[in-house]
Amino acid sequence: MISIHNEPQPTDLGDVRVANRAVVLRHVRRHAPCSRADIAARTGLNKATVSSLVGELIDQRLIRETGLTENRVGRPATMLMLDGAPYAALGLQIGADELVAVAIDLAGNRLLTWRRAFTAGTVSPAETLRALAALARRAIGRVGAQGRTVLGLTVGVPGLVDPTGAVPLATALGWRDVSLAAELRAALREPDFAVGVDTVANLAALAEQRHGGYADGADLVHLTGGTTIGAGVIADGRLLRGGRGFAGQIGHLCLDPSGPACDCGTRGCLSALVGLPAVVRRLLPDAEADGPVTDYLPELARIVTLARRDDPAVRAGLTEIGRHLGQGVAVLVDLLNPEVVLLGDHLGTLAPWLLPAARSTLAARAHAPGAGGCQLAASTLDTAAALGGATAALATVEAGRPPTR
Amino acid sequence: MISIHNEPQPTDLGDVRVANRAVVLRHVRRHAPCSRADIAARTGLNKATVSSLVGELIDQRLIRETGLTENRVGRPATMLMLDGAPYAALGLQIGADELVAVAIDLAGNRLLTWRRAFTAGTVSPAETLRALAALARRAIGRVGAQGRTVLGLTVGVPGLVDPTGAVPLATALGWRDVSLAAELRAALREPDFAVGVDTVANLAALAEQRHGGYADGADLVHLTGGTTIGAGVIADGRLLRGGRGFAGQIGHLCLDPSGPACDCGTRGCLSALVGLPAVVRRLLPDAEADGPVTDYLPELARIVTLARRDDPAVRAGLTEIGRHLGQGVAVLVDLLNPEVVLLGDHLGTLAPWLLPAARSTLAARAHAPGAGGCQLAASTLDTAAALGGATAALATVEAGRPPTR
Known part of the structure; x- marks a missing residue:
């Protein structure tokens, strides 16, 4: 197999320092507690470089000395770890029937996880924005009261997100052309940290890559549940975005041209067969007796x-839904050849009953053997998406560019 | 939108030199004739570094002085270009009814393009391998007679290719578990250049990225025609391979569960609807009157x-085939959001009649607006695939690692 490098970039010593700072931070994140000598030995950087970079990172309060030492031949080594105290990163998520806020520290430890019942699909974008901003302000206030500086905030949306953080289309929410990042920044009075927007699927995939059961996989997919099914794709270690950031749309893959109608205007889409409203409608025929379901958690x-x-009816229904899911996953697997596809949200909750049929359909349908x-x-x-949003908000610092304040 | 860097790698001055050599080579490839001062100005590298790197690259005969000078204020600048004379790279391709060999020089100029009628799907893998090796030997002999050193050779196969260059499955050829790279290396008596194998779709996508009408696109897809339809995907500037190198399998996407039977065992796959044999069968009902078609070029x-x-019958048939093609492309577009999907092989030949229906189906089916x-x-x-194979064989040199001989 051929590795081709199409975009070599000129490098200078400043870039080298930024890159090496990122290497040291990453090593400490993954191997703490560890000593300066460990870092030098494991990364191949020379000891003087490591000492100098560590000194800078300590000054910036990104890493700290633990107070522990390890006894070896020669001088005892002072152990290092990420400094969890001075910073926080925030992630928000618009779910099928809730808003979620997550804050983490630099080491990825959760500082808070808040879920607030909210059915964004039934209210105006402006109302959702107000609720989102209120939740963000409370979270910012909470971490601020702990003496933490917020490094960034990222919101996950179930829909298309463009590179400016606007949402051209989110059928699950009934949104068209909502300038979410700009409006949220304004609602938060132009904070001095970055406010980003991404799809829930992309953010959940980032969370998987960093914190999930298959963390550090180079090729993984996270399938989000909720109203529409979305795919967050990590390919060769990086998020797959496409030319305008619209990659990962698997929700409207047609599996059954005579299947149930979908919000998108066609029939038998993956979302119309395995999305949360479709699952509730299929398995609980009485659920809509008193009007449309807005609160899905009790139904699930x-x-x-x-x-x-x-x-028996529910088990048979779940097997059928599992088969449809397996059909959709087979298309992903043929096109992307991931090492793992992870089921999120209601698909994860129902996995014990969906997986047997989904796995056998996948094995039968995927083209590659096994x-x-x-x-x-x-x-x-x-x-996962809110956690991924908080993780994404750490990206600049983790790339070796320290906070400027 | 968030850019996240998950795999920072330690860098040292040796790496910097390799990377900068690649930057200089790339600049000369794209902007020749150009001077040392141009390179410094456009890449941001300092003049002394550029001079030193250019000196090395001239010694290695990768670039040369053109003899032209440009008059400016101060000393006249000597212009540089890639040295086309000392090296060649080879690409081979197993097509539906032919074998192809292409040789290019370092600048990407074609030195030879040979097509040999050969229906690999009707003979044993060993016979195909013999024909391929014979073609390769002739091409190596030809460029050798020009005084060129072969930098590498890559073969494109319509099927799955694993990281060792073996082919676990190629339904279009009737192959299972063929150790193609190893056997070709042996047949060529272990040459002192790299012999690689990749899918025709991946190699064609590399050729598009380097030489096609949308060259340097960061997100493009090349759809190969022939017996099975395959997708070569460039995502964010890099070939999308997946965990085991099996990405890009779009050929067995089911579009019509009641459609024609496919080699893969199911019905109504994209290949069974728009692959070359399917197209011939659909549009020329008399083509198989004298037995199975083995030579598709006259039928096309x-x-x-x-x-x-x-x-009217052929035009109506092509419109229907165009609609199926549009359906398949819509799935690719939803998942990958490429800037362009390029139709190769017979799909390219028939594009004038396929494109209207394919484009309107794509617009109707893709989820993202437009x-x-x-x-x-x-x-x-x-x-395209053979050209891409030759292009791939230049990768090591282009990454800044000069030939060792």
Whole structure:
């Protein structure tokens, strides 16, 4: 197989320092507690460079000395770890029936996870924006009260997000052309940290890559549940975005031209067959007796209870939904050849009953023998997109560019 | 939108020199004739570094002084260009009814393009390998007689290719588990250049990125025709390979569960609807009157003639095939959001009649408004996969690592 480098970039000593700072930070994140000598030995950087970079990172309060020493031949080595205290990064997520806020420190430890019931699909974008800004302000206030500087905030949206952080289309929310990043920045009075927007699927994939059960996989997909199914794709270690940032749209893949109608105007899409409203409609025919469902959590809990009790109709329905899911995953697997596809949200909750049929359909449908080595599993992450949003907000610092304040 | 850097690598001055050598080579490739001062001004590298790197590259005969000078204020500047004379890179391609060999020099100029009628799908892998090795030997002999050193050779196969250059499955050829790279290396008596294997789709995508009508696009897809349809995907400037190198399999995407049977065992796959044998069968019902078609080129020429004459049955058939193609492309576009999808092989030949229906189906089916900005067009490259194979064989040198001999 050929590795081709199409875009060599000129490098200078400043770039080298930034890159090496990122290498040291990453090593400490993954191997703490560790000493300066460990870093030099494991990264191949020379000891003087490591000492100088570590000194800078300590000054910037990105890493700290633990107070522990390790006894070796020669001088005892002072151990280092990421400094969890001075900074926080925030992630928000617009879910099918809730808003979520997550804050993490530099080491990825969760500082808060808040879920607020909110059905964005039934209200105006402006109302959702107000609720989102209120939640963000509370979270900023909370981490501020802990003496932390906010490094950045990223919001996950179930829809298309363009490079400016605007949302041209989000069928699950009924949105068209919402300038979310700009409006949220204004609502937060132009804060001095970056406010970004990305798809829930992309952010969940970043969270998987950093914190999930298959972390550091170079080729993974996170499938988001909720109203529309989305794919967050890590390909060769990087998020796959496409030319305008619209990659990962698997929700409207047609699986059954005679299937149920979809919000998008066609029939039998993956979302119309395995999305949360479709699943509730299919498995709980009485759920809409008193009008449209707006709060899906109790309905999902009912489905789980019925599945656990071996309710035959629910189990048969879940098997059928699992087959549709396997069909959709087979298309992803043929095109992207990931090492693992992780099921998030309600697909993760229902995974024990979806996976057997989904896996056998995947094996039968994928072109490469053994589905090209791809595993299909439930995500182990809670509120993955919000966690990914907070993770994404750390990117600049992790790339070796320290906070400027 | 967030850019995240997950895999910072330690850098040292040796790496910097390799990277900067690649930058200089690339600049000369794209902007020749150019002077040392131009290179410094445009790349941001300092003049002393550029002079030293250029000196090395001239010694290695990778670039040369043109003899031209440009008059400016101060000393006249000596102009540089890639040295086309000392080296060659080879690409081979196994097509539906031919073997192709292409040789290029370092600047990408074609030194030879040979096509040999050969229906690999009707003979044993060993026979194909013998024919391929014979073609390779002739090409090596030809460029050797020009005094050129071969930098590498890459073969394109319509099927799955693993990282060792083996072919676990190629339904179009009837192959399973063929150790192509190893066997070709042996047949060529372990040459002192690299012998690689990749999919025709990946190599054609590399050729598009370097030589095609949308060259240097960061996000493009080349769809190969022939017996099975394959997608070569450039995402964010790099070839999308997946965990085991099996990405880009679009050929067995099911578009019509009641459609024609496919080699893969299911029905209504993209290949079974728009692959070359399917197209011939659909448009020329008499083509198989004297037994199976093995030589598709004359049949394709007949279809073109009939389409040009406005034959109503052929035009209607091409519109229907165009619609199926548009459906398949919409799935690619939703998942990958490329800037352009380029049609190769018979799809390119038939593009004038396929494109109208394909484009309107794409616009209707893709989820993002305006198909996310994606264009659909015919490839302008001839024998794209073989050209891409030769291009791939230059990768090591272009990455700043000069030939060792």
